[in-house]
Amino acid sequence: MDAQQLAQVESLCNTLYTGGTTTITEPNTNGTTGESTVTITRSEAQSRLLSLQSSADYIPQCQYILDHSTSHYARLVASNSLTELITTHWNNFTIPQRIDIRNYVLAYLANQGPSLQDFVTLSLIKLTCRITKLGWFDDSTHRELADDVTKFLQATVDHCILGLRILNQLVDELNIPTTGRTLTQHRKTSVSFRDVCLFKVFQLGLTTLRQLQTRAIAADPRQEELLGSQSLALTVRCLNFDFIGTNPDESTEDVGTIQVPSAWRSVIQDPATIELLFDFYTNTTPPRSAKAMEAIILLCSVRRSLFPTDKDRGAFLGRLMKGIRDLLSNQTGFQHSDNYHQFCRLLGRMKANYQLSELVKADGYMEWLDLASSFTVRSIRNWQYCTNSIHYLLALWGRLVAAVPYVRPDTGARGHVGALEKQVLTCCEAYIESFLGSVEMVLNSEGGLDDPLDDDGSLREQLDRLPVICRFQYGAVAQIILTKFDALLGQYSTVLGHIGNGATENAPTDIRGQIAIIEGQLTWLTYIIGAVVGGHTWSSAHLGDGDETIDASLSRRALQLAQSVDYRLTSSNGVGRADAKLEQALLYYFQNFRRVYMFMWEQVSNPTTVTGAMSVVSMMAAKLDSSTPSTKQKVYQRMFDHLGMGDHTNVANLIVTKVGNNLKYWPEETDLISKTLSLLLDMAGGYSSFKLLLTL
Numbered sequence: 001m002d003a004q005q006l007a008q009v010e011s012l013c014n015t016l017y018t019g020g021t022t023t024i025t026e027p028n029t030n031g032t033t034g035e036s037t038v039t040i041t042r043s044e045a046q047s048r049l050l051s052l053q054s055s056a057d058y059i060p061q062c063q064y065i066l067d068h069s070t071s072h073y074a075r076l077v078a079s080n081s082l083t084e085l086i087t088t089h090w091n092n093f094t095i096p097q098r099i100d101i102r103n104y105v106l107a108y109l110a111n112q113g114p115s116l117q118d119f120v121t122l123s124l125i126k127l128t129c130r131i132t133k134l135g136w137f138d139d140s141t142h143r144e145l146a147d148d149v150t151k152f153l154q155a156t157v158d159h160c161i162l163g164l165r166i167l168n169q170l171v172d173e174l175n176i177p178t179t180g181r182t183l184t185q186h187r188k189t190s191v192s193f194r195d196v197c198l199f200k201v202f203q204l205g206l207t208t209l210r211q212l213q214t215r216a217i218a219a220d221p222r223q224e225e226l227l228g229s230q231s232l233a234l235t236v237r238c239l240n241f242d243f244i245g246t247n248p249d250e251s252t253e254d255v256g257t258i259q260v261p262s263a264w265r266s267v268i269q270d271p272a273t274i275e276l277l278f279d280f281y282t283n284t285t286p287p288r289s290a291k292a293m294e295a296i297i298l299l300c301s302v303r304r305s306l307f308p309t310d311k312d313r314g315a316f317l318g319r320l321m322k323g324i325r326d327l328l329s330n331q332t333g334f335q336h337s338d339n340y341h342q343f344c345r346l347l348g349r350m351k352a353n354y355q356l357s358e359l360v361k362a363d364g365y366m367e368w369l370d371l372a373s374s375f376t377v378r379s380i381r382n383w384q385y386c387t388n389s390i391h392y393l394l395a396l397w398g399r400l401v402a403a404v405p406y407v408r409p410d411t412g413a414r415g416h417v418g419a420l421e422k423q424v425l426t427c428c429e430a431y432i433e434s435f436l437g438s439v440e441m442v443l444n445s446e447g448g449l450d451d452p453l454d455d456d457g458s459l460r461e462q463l464d465r466l467p468v469i470c471r472f473q474y475g476a477v478a479q480i481i482l483t484k485f486d487a488l489l490g491q492y493s494t495v496l497g498h499i500g501n502g503a504t505e506n507a508p509t510d511i512r513g514q515i516a517i518i519e520g521q522l523t524w525l526t527y528i529i530g531a532v533v534g535g536h537t538w539s540s541a542h543l544g545d546g547d548e549t550i551d552a553s554l555s556r557r558a559l560q561l562a563q564s565v566d567y568r569l570t571s572s573n574g575v576g577r578a579d580a581k582l583e584q585a586l587l588y589y590f591q592n593f594r595r596v597y598m599f600m601w602e603q604v605s606n607p608t609t610v611t612g613a614m615s616v617v618s619m620m621a622a623k624l625d626s627s628t629p630s631t632k633q634k635v636y637q638r639m640f641d642h643l644g645m646g647d648h649t650n651v652a653n654l655i656v657t658k659v660g661n662n663l664k665y666w667p668e669e670t671d672l673i674s675k676t677l678s679l680l681l682d683m684a685g686g687y688s689s690f691k692l693l694l695t696l
Contacts, residue, residue: 013073114158164230205234239298293342348392351399360412373423391461439520467535501572534592552642574665
């Protein structure tokens with residue numbers, strides 16, 4: 001390649017990345033001598049530049065572009081082409097050639113890196129790390145990249161930033177499978193990297209953070225920010241490494257147990273490590289502070305077997321809880337949404353990785369519980385700022401509650417069970433009050449606030465976690481729900497009396513506003529009832545609690561609401577329709593009621609029937625049932641007796657009627673129709689419920 005050809009390549013690259021057209025001069029192709037000018041479009045430029053990736057013979061041309069071009073776009077194309085060529089034709093190179101290419105790129109970064117555009121630097125870093133990965137077992141030189149990068153960290157501040165970027169990309173490259181290589185090849189390289197280099201890389205990240213903390217690095221504010229961001233990102237990447245080849249699902253936000261090697265024990269257990277991260281969180285702003293909190297979450301999740309004794313693990317937990325208490329007491333950094341979200345994740349992880357028996361023994365547990373409760377209530381009351389974080393807090397309380405039966409009341413802090421009961425009730429009441437109040441706030445905002453009922457993913461996350469929390473203090477929580485539901489149902493009947501069978505949108509403005517608020521609040525209560533009733537369990541440990549009568553009281557309200565909505569819909573021939581969100585909430589309740597109680601219908605309605613298709617075990621069970629009702633049947637019967645709306649066939653008939661009316665009067669609401677059909681399919685899919693449908 002000569003200077004003229006380089007100029008043409010630069011022109012093509014400029015066209016590719018900036019658009020427009022360019023003209024180049026090339027020999028005539030019609031058999032005549034001389035040259036002609038050709039206009040090149042963006043797609044033609046891309047096609048011509050892709051030829052650089054077609055053969056390993058173009059590697060010298062790519063190197064020539066890197067060495068002589070002043071165009072950032074040309075350098076980017078050359079670097080990307082080299083990466084593709086190296087990956088595709090790796091086996092065509094000898095080991096010395098591979099090392100030469102690796103040394104060339106590393107030297108280029110050392111000499112030119114700080115002056116290059118970020119996108120060019122990143123491409124060259126990816127090339128370096130790809131070569132390192134592919135040649136990991138070829139020669140020890142490739143396995144010494146971390147040592148080579150240490151020289152970057154000891155040079156100028158800009159070189160230090162560049163070195164941290166290389167290490168970040170190296171961890172990613174060795175952690176993520178490369179297309180074209182088998183999983184076995186990837187894991188072999190990944191495990192070797194974990195054992196040889198990863199701990200050293202992790203220590204380099206922490207060392208840089210300490211140097212920033214102690215001002216040992218003379219850097220301007222912009223450089224300090226970059227150093228902090230890269231060091232924290234490196235720390236998080238190292239802790240997130242796939243240590244044992246489990247390939248965790250990256251689509252989930254929640255992390256599992258971090259399987260760090262035993263060689264990391266001294267650093268993980270060192271009090272200075274977690275104190276460093278808490279200090280960085282306290283003294284920086286997002287995204288650095290949020291990344292520091294993410295690192296704390298990962299440290300919180302390290303495997304319990306890493307600690308040699310329970311005393312060591314308890315000491316680590318104590319430091320963690322102290323840091324959390326300090327942040328909660330001072331409200332440090334919570335004005336930033338990124339910090340807030342990550343802190344909610346940390347609280348959610350606390351009980352996931354530590355048993356309640358460990359938490360109650362930790363110093364300051366009662367204070368921590370009180371602060372966590374206050375934080376949860378405040379978060380729920382300010383739901384508009386943290387809708388996507390609330391389910392992490394609910395997960396914390398759900399896990400604490402679920403573990404209570406397995407912890408003796410006299411373990412750890414005195415009165416911890418009573419304190420938990422009090423805080424859980426406070427959180428439940430705040431949740432109900434706040435989201436009922438959210439309806440009017442959303443309406444008054446006139447589009448300024450997103451309706452949390454419209455965020456189906458976040459709503460389901462919250463509803464999935466409500467049952468275990470609410471049923472911990474079921475009587476008290478149910479009374480709150482019933483009081484509010486009865487009042488709203490009375491208001492609903494009164495306000496509907498003003499418009500009769502007319503459409504809501506034709507009502508006066510004030511009436512229309514009242515209906516929207518009441519229906520929105522009933523929607524929330526119906527969702528909550530559906531979630532809580534759906535949390536009923538038929539395990540023998542809970543059958544004697546009497547919760548089925550509370551289920552019945554809540555269900556009666558939901559079913560009465562369904563009857564009221566359906567009556568208005570049918571008597572007006574589809575004109576008087578409720579809000580579609582309320583209809584979907586009723587379907588959610590029906591679905592959960594069906595799932596919990598429907599499978600018992602066959603046993604209750606005909607317990608002595610034995611068919612030829614039944615197994616010996618089923619026949620023995622039926623014979624036993626024929627003499628005296630089982631505990632499950634007694635519980636089931638008490639529920640329907642307390643419900644006061646007839647037996648299971650009456651309830652089934654109500655549900656099926658609602659399904660039919662939805663299909664008849666809501667044809668244009670595809671989401672509602674889809675959920676209605678899903679309910680019908682699930683009802684018809686079970687053997688006992690299908691038999692019941694045939695009798696209606």
